[in-house]
Amino acid sequence: MSTTSPPTTDHGSCWARVREEAPLVQCLTNIVAAPSTANLLLAAGAAPAMVDNPHEAGDFAAVAGGVLVNLGTLSDGSVAGMHAAVRAAAAAGTPWVLDPVAAGALGWRTDVAHDLLSVATPALIRGNASEILGLAGGAGGRGVDSTAGPEAAAEEAARLATRHGCVVAVSGPVDHLTDGRRVVRVGHGHPWMTRVTGVGCALGALMAACRAVTDDSLVAATTATLALTLAAEGAAERSGGPGSFAVALLDELAALEPDTLAARAELR
Amino acid sequence: MSTTSPPTTDHGSCWARVREEAPLVQCLTNIVAAPSTANLLLAAGAAPAMVDNPHEAGDFAAVAGGVLVNLGTLSDGSVAGMHAAVRAAAAAGTPWVLDPVAAGALGWRTDVAHDLLSVATPALIRGNASEILGLAGGAGGRGVDSTAGPEAAAEEAARLATRHGCVVAVSGPVDHLTDGRRVVRVGHGHPWMTRVTGVGCALGALMAACRAVTDDSLVAATTATLALTLAAEGAAERSGGPGSFAVALLDELAALEPDTLAARAELR
Amino acid sequence: MSTTSPPTTDHGSCWARVREEAPLVQCLTNIVAAPSTANLLLAAGAAPAMVDNPHEAGDFAAVAGGVLVNLGTLSDGSVAGMHAAVRAAAAAGTPWVLDPVAAGALGWRTDVAHDLLSVATPALIRGNASEILGLAGGAGGRGVDSTAGPEAAAEEAARLATRHGCVVAVSGPVDHLTDGRRVVRVGHGHPWMTRVTGVGCALGALMAACRAVTDDSLVAATTATLALTLAAEGAAERSGGPGSFAVALLDELAALEPDTLAARAELR
Numbered sequence: 001m002s003t004t005s006p007p008t009t010d011h012g013s014c015w016a017r018v019r020e021e022a023p024l025v026q027c028l029t030n031i032v033a034a035p036s037t038a039n040l041l042l043a044a045g046a047a048p049a050m051v052d053n054p055h056e057a058g059d060f061a062a063v064a065g066g067v068l069v070n071l072g073t074l075s076d077g078s079v080a081g082m083h084a085a086v087r088a089a090a091a092a093g094t095p096w097v098l099d100p101v102a103a104g105a106l107g108w109r110t111d112v113a114h115d116l117l118s119v120a121t122p123a124l125i126r127g128n129a130s131e132i133l134g135l136a137g138g139a140g141g142r143g144v145d146s147t148a149g150p151e152a153a154a155e156e157a158a159r160l161a162t163r164h165g166c167v168v169a170v171s172g173p174v175d176h177l178t179d180g181r182r183v184v185r186v187g188h189g190h191p192w193m194t195r196v197t198g199v200g201c202a203l204g205a206l207m208a209a210c211r212a213v214t215d216d217s218l219v220a221a222t223t224a225t226l227a228l229t230l231a232a233e234g235a236a237e238r239s240g241g242p243g244s245f246a247v248a249l250l251d252e253l254a255a256l257e258p259d260t261l262a263a264r265a266e267l268r
Numbered sequence: 269m270s271t272t273s274p275p276t277t278d279h280g281s282c283w284a285r286v287r288e289e290a291p292l293v294q295c296l297t298n299i300v301a302a303p304s305t306a307n308l309l310l311a312a313g314a315a316p317a318m319v320d321n322p323h324e325a326g327d328f329a330a331v332a333g334g335v336l337v338n339l340g341t342l343s344d345g346s347v348a349g350m351h352a353a354v355r356a357a358a359a360a361g362t363p364w365v366l367d368p369v370a371a372g373a374l375g376w377r378t379d380v381a382h383d384l385l386s387v388a389t390p391a392l393i394r395g396n397a398s399e400i401l402g403l404a405g406g407a408g409g410r411g412v413d414s415t416a417g418p419e420a421a422a423e424e425a426a427r428l429a430t431r432h433g434c435v436v437a438v439s440g441p442v443d444h445l446t447d448g449r450r451v452v453r454v455g456h457g458h459p460w461m462t463r464v465t466g467v468g469c470a471l472g473a474l475m476a477a478c479r480a481v482t483d484d485s486l487v488a489a490t491t492a493t494l495a496l497t498l499a500a501e502g503a504a505e506r507s508g509g510p511g512s513f514a515v516a517l518l519d520e521l522a523a524l525e526p527d528t529l530a531a532r533a534e535l536r
Numbered sequence: 537m538s539t540t541s542p543p544t545t546d547h548g549s550c551w552a553r554v555r556e557e558a559p560l561v562q563c564l565t566n567i568v569a570a571p572s573t574a575n576l577l578l579a580a581g582a583a584p585a586m587v588d589n590p591h592e593a594g595d596f597a598a599v600a601g602g603v604l605v606n607l608g609t610l611s612d613g614s615v616a617g618m619h620a621a622v623r624a625a626a627a628a629g630t631p632w633v634l635d636p637v638a639a640g641a642l643g644w645r646t647d648v649a650h651d652l653l654s655v656a657t658p659a660l661i662r663g664n665a666s667e668i669l670g671l672a673g674g675a676g677g678r679g680v681d682s683t684a685g686p687e688a689a690a691e692e693a694a695r696l697a698t699r700h701g702c703v704v705a706v707s708g709p710v711d712h713l714t715d716g717r718r719v720v721r722v723g724h725g726h727p728w729m730t731r732v733t734g735v736g737c738a739l740g741a742l743m744a745a746c747r748a749v750t751d752d753s754l755v756a757a758t759t760a761t762l763a764l765t766l767a768a769e770g771a772a773e774r775s776g777g778p779g780s781f782a783v784a785l786l787d788e789l790a791a792l793e794p795d796t797l798a799a800r801a802e803l804r
Binding site for chain 3: 030031032033034035036072073074075076077102106107108109194195196197198239240241242243244246247
Binding site for chain 2: 566567568569570571572608609610611612613638642643644645730731732733734775776777778779780782783
């Protein structure tokens, strides 16, 4: 497996285009992360729209720039909305991102994830190591926090990426991003990202925003990861705890210039 | 159409009464804006209650001071709750506010909005220009952000207000409020209001709180708009981005005295 | 009724164990409080998981350390999830906390609360005075804010605690906690706690987190109350309003050391 990264300048360009084009990102997400996801998308310059009911989710996915499908707090109604969105996204060529929250740990949602993957191929799958392992068929974690390290999931991530023809992003202290052939590792960030709810969920949404402005899913995943983790580093420097960190994260993300992102990015 | 505004002192009195009476505001709203709406109502001195299930929404609307019906993230269950609330509000004389999020852009919710308007007349309709145009039958926008300017919607707003016998508030850089006869324009505020999710949704809730303490819907809409936009101006002065702005907005709204509101208000 | 309190050192130990063990707290809660509840649990060091659908709620309750059942924004689907969670929690010996939001004031949810109590005995019931009176059969309040003083509910709280064999916590300016025999009163806190949405709801969740690491429900309820109210005192000192208070509350809770909690605790 090659570890050649796409040139960093692509990430600056991708971030610049998010700012310029304000892509419309449809979010079918959970009740915990919905507010912070919308705020982080707005801070990034994207336009969030939480259209998740089955009557409208399909029509909206056909016109959205990207779609996030996050399995955090499912209901029968929201699953129907997700199926409608994924079918319409596939038909319209709208890229979608799957965030299989707690896959492997809980049976119903693991089935929901597999059902969605059988309907259409996502551009990206984003989860922590436990979730990626759980989705790939291994043992799951105990919910949204990861009990397996991201490196442990690297092999499964590559297999999953190859099987579905998509990029798989394994979040952790070092983020591991792969399309099954190329690998990018991002070591930025701060432990407080795990002490604020919904940061991982928002990362999936940012990936959908970035994917809306580039066809290269690996560049999109890397750009979103860099943007959020670099903003987190800046935010942590001037915060006194997880509350002020969450506030500063929004300020930092809104202030993050494309040139700064490209200059500060260290990929492995 | 006259542009004579009601005397500014009325707005100070209205705001003072919100503080004194702590009106009970029932919110049937979306999963993104629910937390910030509750917090902005509490900062204003009102008492929010998110009673939105069809078993209880009617009973509660009969005793609430005002009801907000926001179409942001509908489900079949919440639509049933909205119908129950609107019917009971009409029967009990409780004023209600309709926020037709993304009306015109999406078919089902546009039908839901029209269905609710056929059940009973709201005291107020609040939306951005695209939503007001969409509700009036024109072309809709692309979600919650407005693609049409507020002035473009002025004529339709007047027509809609006359048709339903209510006040229509078109939010934008200059807010345009009309009962079909009188017009008030409010030019306060800050662009960061559009970079924080749910600020517009909370404005609808604040209108319901103000309408609970006065029978004049135009005074209520103007007072709520002044309170939020003046608070936003103060908040922007001491914020470094959308995250700190959202926090400061709550502090500023809680600290906004009726005299200050009346003194700083510039209506057009 | 004795007013002998358990030794304060127990509360420090309980808080220390929450930090060390990071108990998994399943929250079936409302759309308003879900984000802040998750963030306050994370700040405390616990691991929140909002698994509330009827397909998975039972399986998860069997492995969770504690379960919160909060009736804030019910739907038919979430009630089914609550029944599944409570049944499975009882079978597995997982302690659960009932927060009967607006019980007494609204009929359906009062029935839901009684139905849940007939399925299994909770470790704790937490509410304001109106809710505890409403649950006990008295007159209810007007929603989530309390119209009755906590002392007025003391007698009913003891009766309710004895009837169900659990601890009842009555939140207010002075928190009143009882198992029907022992009473603990906690007078810490700040009025801004009632100007931020979901603080009471998060208190119930913190009680579930504390109860996950000790079998003594009264120690758990007291520790959670002390942690949140002491954090609130610290937060209020460096805040300018309810917005900055909510942010500082998270920072203070995350920084609250077990020794500090034990040293600053004043019980009555």
